[in-house]
Amino acid sequence: MELDGAGLTCAQVHEVAYGGARVTITSLDRARASWATARELKGPVYGQTTGVGANRDITLEAPGLDLLRSHACGAGPPIEPARARAMLVVRLNQLLAGGSGINPAVLPVLADAINHGFTPPIQTYGAIGTGDLTALATTALCLLDELPWHHEDPQRRRKGPRAEAVPRYPLASTDALPFISSGAATLADAAIAIHRLHHLLEAAIDVAAMSFTAVDASAEPLAAAVQEARPHPGQAAVAARLRGLLTQEPPTRIQDPYGYRAFAQVHGAATDTLDRARRTIETDLNSATENPLISGSLAWHNGNFHSAPVALALDALRAALVQTAQLSTARLATLMDPAYTGRHAFLADRPGASGAMILEYVAQDALADLRHLANPVTTGTAVIxxxxxxxAGFATQAARHALRCLEPLEIVLACEHAAATRALHAPVPDHPLTTDLNESRRTLHRTQRSDPPSR
Structure with a gap:
């Protein structure tokens, strides 16, 4: 995978993190240009000749290494190596975009760390959406050989004897703030979530098609004329795809419940929201979020590190996921009802048996978690x-919650998938329902790991 500071996508971040993709650097020109400018700067430069935060007016000599050692102080459980690897590729790509003033010689070392399975021991807590300072300071101390790297073969996904040289680079004081002035860990989590949620939302259309077929739901609400009357892109795309999955039969009912009749509107809004979030994340994956920004012949002190656009986009996305999951549970309820399926209540094999009743409990439990995770982070702030x-933007928490949404959304859809499968095929007496549910989860989980879609 070629990195140039301009074209990194969420799908590519996921592929490096979980698919073992190797990275190559195509050009260091922009990084070299900002480094050359940084070496010629005169006067006070934040974090280079001064302290940081409230110490911004205090002149210091070589404050950088103290900054790294004081800020490498996260807390909580370590994040998985794949997420740390995703952070490395995001930060490497941002530094290639130029503007940091860091010595470009460190960038090939970061690429080697990614390619040879070295990741920093990052802990969960330590950022509020104004820069992933603890995660990147920890990474910097690994480069300085003051903290040990975690090592795992990215191709074989196993720990083992290390044949590769440990990535080391003697960061100078002037490299310190330029290295950590980024929300790369937050963006990495967001990119992973965006990629997997894309596949889950696509799979949700296939699951809905099964339910449509199982209850003989009308395809009339999906008609092109209906979509043209209200031309939201996601709604039209969802309706068109679902139309292609259904057999056009005369409607059984004049109007179906909202889980069917309004599926394109609700799910289409979710896909539109996901697409807006993807564009927001990919903008920052390829941006110079540096403070100060080294551009032209000056150091521009600024707020590009602030994560408000990312946090707002992810807040909207998590809310949209709840809506699409609520419609899934609504369809699940119809699959339990003989009036819609023509089968025994709860898809049981005989009258009075419980059948698939428990799926509603499981789905509602997962939906409750989704509702909790949808609480907006952007209504809060911090003064420090x-x-x-x-x-503070709290995009870090928004991205973390987006990752946590994957499991409950998958479970909700798996419950609908399992029920629709039973509704479409006569249930086997005494067949363990857990087998159906687990197989449905495996089917949906595979969609999250599939190859990135072409665009």
Whole structure:
């Protein structure tokens, strides 16, 4: 995978993190240009000749290494190596975009770390959406050989004897703030979530098609004329795809419940929201979020590190996931009803048996978690560093919650899939329902690991 600071996508971040893709650097020109400018700067430069935060007005000599050692202080459980590897590729790509002023010689070392399975021991807690300072400071200390790298063969996904040289680079004081001035870990989590949610939302259309067929739901709401009357892109695309999966039969009922009749509108809104979030994340994957930004012949002190656009996009996305999951549980309820399926209640093999009744409990439990995870992070803020940093975006938490949404959304859809499968095929007496549900989960989980879609 070629990195140039301009074309990195969420799908590619996922492929490096979980697919073992190797990276190559196509050009260091922009990084070299900003480094050359940084070496010629005169006067005070934040974090280079001064302290940081409330210490911004205090002149210091070579403050960088102290900054790294003081900020490498995360807490909580370690994140999985794949997420740390995703952070490395995001930060490498951002540094290739130029503007940091860091010595470009460190960038091939980061590429080697990615390719040879080295990741920093990052802990879960330590960022509020104004830069992943603890994660990147920890990475910097690994480069300085002050902290040990975690090593895992990215091709074989196993720990083992290390044949490759440990990535080391003698970061200078002037490299410190340029290295950590980024939300790369947050963006990495967001990119992984975006990629997997794309596949889950696509799979949800296939699952809905099974339910449509199982209850003889009308395809009339999916008609092109209906979509043209209200031309939201996601709605039209979802309706067209679902139309292609259904056999056009005369409608059984004049109007079906909203889980069917409004599926294109609700699910289409979710896919539109996902697409907006993807564009937001991919903008930042390829942006110079540096403070200060080294551009032209100057150091521009700025707020590009702030994560408000990312946090807002992810808040909207998590809310949209709840809506699409709610419609899935609504369809699941109809699959339990003989009036819709023509089968015994709860898809049982005989009258009075419980059948698949428990699937509703499982789905509603998972949906409750989704609702909790959808609470917006952007309604809160934080004031720190003696009041000089007086707002926070909390995109870190928004991205973390987006990752946590994957499991409950998968479970909700798996419950519908299992029920629709039973509704479409006569149930086997005494067949363990857990087998159906687990197989449905495996089917949906495979969609999250599939090859990135072409665009």
């Amino acid at each position: 560093s003696r009041g000089t940093e007086d707002h």
